[in-house]
Amino acid sequence: xxxxxxxxxxSHVPAxxxxxxxxxxxxxxxxxxFEGVEPARRWFREARPDVCIIVYNDHASAxxxxxxxxxxxxxAPEFPPADEGYGPRPVPVVRGHDELAWHLxxxxxxxxxxxxxxxxxxxDHGLTVPLSVAFGQPDAWPCRVxxxxxxxxQYPPPTxxxxxxxxxxxxxxxxxxxxxxxxxxxxxxxxxxxxxxxxAGLINSEFDRAFMDRLVSAPGELTGTPHVxxxxxxxxxxxxxxxxxxxxxxxxxxxNEVYRFYHVPVSNTAYGLMVLxxxxxxx
Amino acid sequence: MRAPRDYDDIPGxxxxxxxxxxxxxxxxxxxxxxxxxxxxxxxxxxxxACLDRYPMTEAQRKAVLERDWLGLLRLGGNIYYxxxxxxxxxxxxxxxxxxxxxxxxxxxxxxxxxxxGGRPIEGNRSKGEGRGREGASSAAQARPIEGDRGKxxx
Numbered sequence: 001x002x003x004x005x006x007x008x009x010x011s012h013v014p015a016x017x018x019x020x021x022x023x024x025x026x027x028x029x030x031x032x033x034f035e036g037v038e039p040a041r042r043w044f045r046e047a048r049p050d051v052c053i054i055v056y057n058d059h060a061s062a063x064x065x066x067x068x069x070x071x072x073x074x075x076a077p078e079f080p081p082a083d084e085g086y087g088p089r090p091v092p093v094v095r096g097h098d099e100l101a102w103h104l105x106x107x108x109x110x111x112x113x114x115x116x117x118x119x120x121x122x123x124d125h126g127l128t129v130p131l132s133v134a135f136g137q138p139d140a141w142p143c144r145v146x147x148x149x150x151x152x153x154q155y156p157p158p159t160x161x162x163x164x165x166x167x168x169x170x171x172x173x174x175x176x177x178x179x180x181x182x183x184x185x186x187x188x189x190x191x192x193x194x195x196x197x198x199x200a201g202l203i204n205s206e207f208d209r210a211f212m213d214r215l216v217s218a219p220g221e222l223t224g225t226p227h228v229x230x231x232x233x234x235x236x237x238x239x240x241x242x243x244x245x246x247x248x249x250x251x252x253x254x255x256n257e258v259y260r261f262y263h264v265p266v267s268n269t270a271y272g273l274m275v276l277x278x279x280x281x282x283x
Numbered sequence: 284m285r286a287p288r289d290y291d292d293i294p295g296x297x298x299x300x301x302x303x304x305x306x307x308x309x310x311x312x313x314x315x316x317x318x319x320x321x322x323x324x325x326x327x328x329x330x331x332a333c334l335d336r337y338p339m340t341e342a343q344r345k346a347v348l349e350r351d352w353l354g355l356l357r358l359g360g361n362i363y364y365x366x367x368x369x370x371x372x373x374x375x376x377x378x379x380x381x382x383x384x385x386x387x388x389x390x391x392x393x394x395x396x397x398x399x400g401g402r403p404i405e406g407n408r409s410k411g412e413g414r415g416r417e418g419a420s421s422a423a424q425a426r427p428i429e430g431d432r433g434k435x436x437x
Contacts, residue, residue: 015376059363064315065304085317085367153363155300192401196362198295198353200380201393203401228289232408236296237362265397268376 002100002174002181005049007247007255008040009215009274010133012056012188014125015267017089020132033271036261037133043258043275044134044142049184051097051144052134053104053170054127055163055246056188057152059084061124068154069116071166073108074123074147075101082122091128091137097144100177104146107173113166123147130188133273143184152189152240160242161223167249174250187247189240191262192233193269202235203270208262211241212272216257219248237269247276254279292409295385297356307359313337313347314364317371326371352382 016033019025025034061082063069077098081088105117127147135142151157167185174183191208194200214222222245230239259275290298297303313334316322326333334344346354347368355365369379381393396402406412
């Protein structure tokens with residue numbers, strides 16, 4: 001049986017990808033961040049998940065205002081890195097796990113989450129930066145990846161509660177897959193940041209730290225947070241944090257917080273990273 | 284006019300809602316076209332001719348040609364789309380962040396504000412706190428730039 005071994009939360013700031021791609025990770029600006037990321041990389045080297053389900057958002061790369069799926073699951077065997085306006089990132093092609101992805105599709109849709117299924121899509125920094133955070137700069141990504149793309153750009157995004165329940169549906173789907181696979185679930189984006197307008201550059205560390213605390217011990221308290229509170233307190237782009245709740249929903253009620261790192265600033269963003277081992281994991 | 288929304292009183296924030304989408308759709312579709320290298324080449328060769336292919340308002344055209352980053356948002360632009368235009372120009376998010384601040388703050392000052400912990404939430408929660416917000420901005424602006432920690436960084 002497949003099982004979920006852990007949830008990983010990480011911001012997906014594009015500048016992190018650029019720092020990796022252009023060999024800047026030891027520069028003074030970047031050193032604290034990449035030192036802070038190292039324990040998570042160590043965890044990945046030891047835990048070696050077979051498949052990572054990455055809950056992320058697309059930034060006008062695969063999707064756009066032309067069509068706006070609320071939840072889109074990548075069911076393809078592979079996903080090329082997207083050209084986001086300055087050429088694709090020089091990272092390996094992302095290999096999917098189409099058999100598990102189709103199982104997820106069937107299970108989750110019959111569980112009454114109406115996913116959009118996508119068989120051709122490039123993946124942008126929202127997905128490839130979390131891979132760079134977890135694995136550095138390998139010749140090939142060391143695991144299969146199933147992209148689960150959430151609309152958080154066009155209002156209204158799905159609620160935090162809906163994302164949390166989607167996570168539960170992901171868990172039910174994974175646990176009903178017969179092959180013995182170790183699965184990690186990523187929730188990406190956030191933390192507080194605002195890219196746009198006169199309020200650009202907003203960061204709210206107090207909000208972020210409280211969010212991390214409650215994500216571990218009382219996620220049910222976070223699921224009722226309305227969109228306006230994310231936008232007001234964590235910045236218009238801070239609403240990406242609803243994707244962390246999808247990751248948390250996929251984990252057992254009791255979890256083991258293995259690692260937490262918080263760093264301000266990374267580009268315009270408060271960077272957050274968490275590794276949460278599943279309490280129900282059988283080791 | 285749409286009914287008032289709970290997020291309307293968040294200052295300096297252009298929520299990508301239905302009204303915003305309908306206002307800025309073609310502007311954003313133009314920006315999206317810059318995802319393709321061929322379109323970037325065509326825009327480099329003749330900006331005005333490329334814009335002719337999109338049914339934008341005159342104000343939107345002007346804002347694109349003049350790189351009016353805040354104006355683009357006010358005219359329905361979305362930051363993830365307008366940033367494609369900024370990336371085309373080789374600009375960073377901090378450069379347009381400074382430009383959108385609307386206070387004359389420089390890129391270096393904007394970066395320093397982030398290094399100092401970001402634009403504070405205090406005074407920036409709602410339009411009712413407007414005075415505080417201006418105070419916060421000018422404080423960040425007035426802060427001297429020390430060393431070169433932010434130089435050349437994203």
